[in-house]
Amino acid sequence: MTVINYRKANSEAIARAMREDPTVVFLGEDVAVAGGAFKSTVGLYEEFGPGRVFDTPISEQAIIGAAIGAAMRGLRPIAEIMFADFLGTCWDGIANHAAKIRYMTDGAYSVPIVIRAHGGAGLGFGAQHSQLYDGLAMSIPGLKVVVPSTPSDLIGLFQSAVRDPDPVLFIEHKALFDVKEELPPEGYTVPLGQARVVRQGSDLTLVATGAMVSVALKAAELVRVRGIDCEVVDLRTLTPLDLTTVLTSLAKTSRLILVEEGPGICGWSSEVAARVADEGFWMLDAPIRRVCSPHTPTPFAESLEALWLPSAEAVAAEIESYS
Amino acid sequence: MTVINYRKANSEAIARAMREDPTVVFLGEDVAVAGGAFKSTVGLYEEFGPGRVFDTPISEQAIIGAAIGAAMRGLRPIAEIMFADFLGTCWDGIANHAAKIRYMTDGAYSVPIVIRAHGGAGLGFGAQHSQLYDGLAMSIPGLKVVVPSTPSDLIGLFQSAVRDPDPVLFIEHKALFDVKEELPPEGYTVPLGQARVVRQGSDLTLVATGAMVSVALKAAELVRVRGIDCEVVDLRTLTPLDLTTVLTSLAKTSRLILVEEGPGICGWSSEVAARVADEGFWMLDAPIRRVCSPHTPTPFAESLEALWLPSAEAVAAEIESYS
Amino acid sequence: TARLASPEHVLLEMLRIREFENRVQSLFSDGLVKGSTHLANGQEAVAVGMAAAMHVGDPVLCTYRGHHHTLARGLTLESAFAEILGRQTGCCGGKGGSMHLTDKSLALMGSYAIIGSHIPIAVGAAWASTLTHDGAVTCCLFGDGTTTIGSFHEALNLAAVWKLPIVFICENNLYSEYTAIHDVVPVEQPAADRASAYGLARIIVDGNDVDAVEETVSRARERAANGEGPSLIEALTYRQGGHSRADPGKYRPQEEVDHWLGRDPITIYADRYGVGPERLAQLTMEAREEVDAALQAALAAPSPSPEALLSNVWSDSSR
Amino acid sequence: TARLASPEHVLLEMLRIREFENRVQSLFSDGLVKGSTHLANGQEAVAVGMAAAMHVGDPVLCTYRGHHHTLARGLTLESAFAEILGRQTGCCGGKGGSMHLTDKSLALMGSYAIIGSHIPIAVGAAWASTLTHDGAVTCCLFGDGTTTIGSFHEALNLAAVWKLPIVFICENNLYSEYTAIHDVVPVEQPAADRASAYGLARIIVDGNDVDAVEETVSRARERAANGEGPSLIEALTYRQGGHSRADPGKYRPQEEVDHWLGRDPITIYADRYGVGPERLAQLTMEAREEVDAALQAALAAPSPSPEALLSNVWSDSSR
Numbered sequence A, B: 001m002t003v004i005n006y007r008k009a010n011s012e013a014i015a016r017a018m019r020e021d022p023t024v025v026f027l028g029e030d031v032a033v034a035g036g037a038f039k040s041t042v043g044l045y046e047e048f049g050p051g052r053v054f055d056t057p058i059s060e061q062a063i064i065g066a067a068i069g070a071a072m073r074g075l076r077p078i079a080e081i082m083f084a085d086f087l088g089t090c091w092d093g094i095a096n097h098a099a100k101i102r103y104m105t106d107g108a109y110s111v112p113i114v115i116r117a118h119g120g121a122g123l124g125f126g127a128q129h130s131q132l133y134d135g136l137a138m139s140i141p142g143l144k145v146v147v148p149s150t151p152s153d154l155i156g157l158f159q160s161a162v163r164d165p166d167p168v169l170f171i172e173h174k175a176l177f178d179v180k181e182e183l184p185p186e187g188y189t190v191p192l193g194q195a196r197v198v199r200q201g202s203d204l205t206l207v208a209t210g211a212m213v214s215v216a217l218k219a220a221e222l223v224r225v226r227g228i229d230c231e232v233v234d235l236r237t238l239t240p241l242d243l244t245t246v247l248t249s250l251a252k253t254s255r256l257i258l259v260e261e262g263p264g265i266c267g268w269s270s271e272v273a274a275r276v277a278d279e280g281f282w283m284l285d286a287p288i289r290r291v292c293s294p295h296t297p298t299p300f301a302e303s304l305e306a307l308w309l310p311s312a313e314a315v316a317a318e319i320e321s322y323s
Numbered sequence C, D: 001t002a003r004l005a006s007p008e009h010v011l012l013e014m015l016r017i018r019e020f021e022n023r024v025q026s027l028f029s030d031g032l033v034k035g036s037t038h039l040a041n042g043q044e045a046v047a048v049g050m051a052a053a054m055h056v057g058d059p060v061l062c063t064y065r066g067h068h069h070t071l072a073r074g075l076t077l078e079s080a081f082a083e084i085l086g087r088q089t090g091c092c093g094g095k096g097g098s099m100h101l102t103d104k105s106l107a108l109m110g111s112y113a114i115i116g117s118h119i120p121i122a123v124g125a126a127w128a129s130t131l132t133h134d135g136a137v138t139c140c141l142f143g144d145g146t147t148t149i150g151s152f153h154e155a156l157n158l159a160a161v162w163k164l165p166i167v168f169i170c171e172n173n174l175y176s177e178y179t180a181i182h183d184v185v186p187v188e189q190p191a192a193d194r195a196s197a198y199g200l201a202r203i204i205v206d207g208n209d210v211d212a213v214e215e216t217v218s219r220a221r222e223r224a225a226n227g228e229g230p231s232l233i234e235a236l237t238y239r240q241g242g243h244s245r246a247d248p249g250k251y252r253p254q255e256e257v258d259h260w261l262g263r264d265p266i267t268i269y270a271d272r273y274g275v276g277p278e279r280l281a282q283l284t285m286e287a288r289e290e291v292d293a294a295l296q297a298a299l300a301a302p303s304p305s306p307e308a309l310l311s312n313v314w315s316d317s318s319r
């Protein structure tokens, strides 16, 4: 049995994909010789060499473009964008090109790239190094979006992402780097588009992603003493979106609270709420609530950042407010 | 009385803002001497001269950056991004900088810029020249978003946008250029954050923006013969969002259909639906429905683009499906 | 200029492009197509010279002003017309349009309409060759105005640092939309005067001279194939018409227009190889008939099926 | 070097910065602050020389590695410490942090942490001067690795075309994070060898020599003030420590490190003006005491009030 943390799971996930498929190459800033700004790609350059692992200049548009062009010619590039916030510097390549080329060429070309980006708050990095960009990515047709919350999911979902013929944005949460988990036997994968019920419950459904999954679980524990039994769903991928698992849970609980890191406006929680308010309307016994960060940039001060992030206590209070 | 079309309303709106405030300057590609790629800025260079109206190189990042820097020093720049799709090439400047600088400096600096962009489908421009980027913009704290649907609103909202101390993305819909309207007497403005009820009705509420407002009105006419009386709300601005007007209407009708151009996923319609599913839940007699474009890029072929855009018939069918 | 076919064949290629563009213009002015189109009348020599210099299978990426490049590289007149008309038989099934002509079977990796964005993609195509050792050299074409956008800079730097097998061709037609290039760049030659910033040689070629273009591009291709890295070629040419279908191009000084009309690439080439007016007229008729036949076939083709709306967003059917 | 104060004053300024950075390093290693910080040990001369050359009211924009620039321009040690500690009394009320030191009262228009993005903003600041005729000249600082990103290219081109009053200073400290600059640019001098692409002169200065920096920047500022447009200065210097708090900088060859430690800007300056070891030690103590006092004051300051979380997202209260 292997126990591994989320940080090491990054390099392990990439290594497995590169061992399996020789057309997989990896590029990004300081990902090769240095082993990554977060030391999350250590060992890859040593194992796969300069022919498959590439350090680039600080040129996000070129990194994404290079990945797209190589993918259109049969390779399967993995491109790292160090912080998800920097996706803003190469958004055109991702949203206007990678995601649209297949459609615009009616299938002649596809763009099988995986864009890895480190996202999320909680580490005191401030407003320009703490975003997830998950909702923005989810809004783009042609782009798949993965947000793993555990080491084993990270590795399993990553294999599916690399094998997927479409562009995938794979957002790893910086605050989870030290989370440890035992891995299933080698060779497993986790399919895109399947949410995971991480806690069974009958009274209320909590849906979360990334670092908010553990927050939701903590909240579930907090309200358990009050006799409220929550089910917790980890979406794992935002596109494709597994609404079925959410609706199945809702059929049991009739109550839904969505826990999103970041301002929820036009985020995944607004989309899930909107879908449920349509397809799941008759199952609802109460309003759909969202616990999100306030609609502000991420503040730097530790005290403010702690307030900015949804807390288990805030989620618990929300649950009790109408259970 | 002046009757003016939406295209001319563009230059009129800018001219009024520049006449009123000498600190207002205007920059963009081919906006000065040529009068704009859409001829929607004709006459400004002639009236205000090379000291206030500027042609730029093809450098969207520099255009947005220049506007931000000048705004931080007391000017009120209007920056044109020719097609809203190109916002992807300067998204970092808009979302990571213009929108965040005020918060990151705790109010020491503000960024009073207006970014004009021509958005929307229906003209056969294809996948990279037909997007609105409205939902993406709405998700960004610190950025206001305006989507005028008529010439008079365009002019009135634009004055408010230019006077606003915060960055505003002002999305003009290309398909509305030839829409004519009589203007109120000079000097009026339309405040940001106030939706407009464009049609009174008692059975069902339709919410739309931009080019979809007339689609919603047509749909309302189509179902009137069946005795269904729709209220139609034009949001006009997405940030600030006037949910009150939507909820007030819903209190009358108890039924809500949102009509959004573009894939609705994480769009304004998902946010409005999510808010209503929370704050307006007990008013709803039926699921919240959304009529959006399919989750695909905009196809080029006229026949496909017509299918891609929500039509009055599709909205009417949706209305009848559960009225 | 070994790789170039017989003079008459070369002339025919240029005439085919010229006639194609003229027909496209009328399709738009007659309202048969919505949207916009960007013609290359006057720039045919760059396309035909480039097409001859690049080898079969070499990836080529160009822009919305790319009818001439794609046709010169073998895109059939019919599938080009069909695409521009939004028909099912178009090279993109009607989903791309005039600005996005593409044909994978010809390694035409696409025509792109957001300025500069295709240059990094072309760099990726060249990078793939160094990984697969397929011996291909990529060609990436763009305009003079494109030298001021960030993606141009990032792409050239990366291609140079990685010594990638790619030939960049900047078609300097003196304008970006309605703006004269000298109003927006602080150097004389927008591309050539910047080559040194990427450790590249300063290369300028007469873009209205097929032979010169072919020679220059061939040399650049050879360097690339020999692992000597990228080249940046600035081809001096002129857009005989306006920027797009709606633009009469009135902002251009008449002397300038006259000067360049006097340097028409087709006439230059015909004169050089002693192809007289009568013969040229015959060849023009030939080209026109071919173009018209293709147009008729394209016009007869059906629009895309409604199912096409939802197809090929994803490789699988997942939403 | 008229604008420079007495040698001892200049030394004190550099020592103040050096001591400040050393304290910041311990704050992070002692876990008093989360997140990251980027120190400028070894680059003090660029900051002090620049600060002396620019006039009062001249806008200055720098990066996450900007403690030295902001302090040299007058940001108080206490408000800098307080900001880095996330206190209410910080120059950004604790909402910015180590990477974003800003002070409007000093025209310190911000420290930016997304590579290159501040360069177009600086161009806008300079553009404003041409519109308001306020006579100010903007200074924009960035690193060697920043010369490969698109915004650098767009900003320099626009500044040159519009002949804006701005001085660009590239601090070439040989590394971008853990990557040697020569591995990512195809030219010898990342900035200077690119100046010609913007029609600018090739300017290189010893970044560890305060006098040289002050002179060079003064000349550039004068040109700008006279309407002769922008200058791009490459200052050769060295990052004595790692890239950020966690980086020991092991990837740097020892000889290189030794060579540059032997060129410490403070020692160079002290030697030139005959300030001996004892006196230097005294001055260092002076600086250290000043720094420590400021740190104590900053540590005593309160965290931001909870209301600060929601304030200043918007100018009004609209949501």
Ligand SMILES: Cc1ncc(C[n+]2csc(CCOP(=O)(O)OP(=O)(O)O)c2C)c(N)n1
Pocket (backbone or CB within 6 Å): B029, B058, B060, B082, B086, B089, C065, C113, C114, C115, C116, C142, C143, C144, C145, C146, C147, C173, C175, C176, C177, C239, C243
């Ligand atoms: C990022 C971006 N900005 C602006 C435009 C609008 N636009 C289309 S063509 C063009 C001019 C390009 O000029 P040039 O590069 O010289 O190419 P040419 O049209 O002359 O072939 C512009 C500004 C665009 N398509 N993309």
Ligand SMILES: Cc1ncc(C[n+]2csc(CCOP(=O)(O)OP(=O)(O)O)c2C)c(N)n1
Pocket (backbone or CB within 6 Å): A029, A058, A060, A082, A086, A089, D065, D113, D114, D115, D116, D142, D143, D144, D145, D146, D147, D173, D175, D176, D177, D239, D243
């Ligand atoms: C767009 C973007 N890409 C990557 C990074 C991560 N990053 C932070 S500092 C840095 C190196 C910058 O090197 P240089 O420009 O030489 O400045 P220095 O740190 O040496 O002062 C990188 C890559 C970033 N902040 N922004």
Ligand SMILES: [Mg+2]
Pocket (backbone or CB within 6 Å): C143, C144, C145, C171, C172, C173, C174, C175, C176, C177
């Ligand atoms: Mg041109």
Ligand SMILES: [Mg+2]
Pocket (backbone or CB within 6 Å): D143, D144, D145, D171, D172, D173, D174, D175, D176, D177
């Ligand atoms: Mg550096």
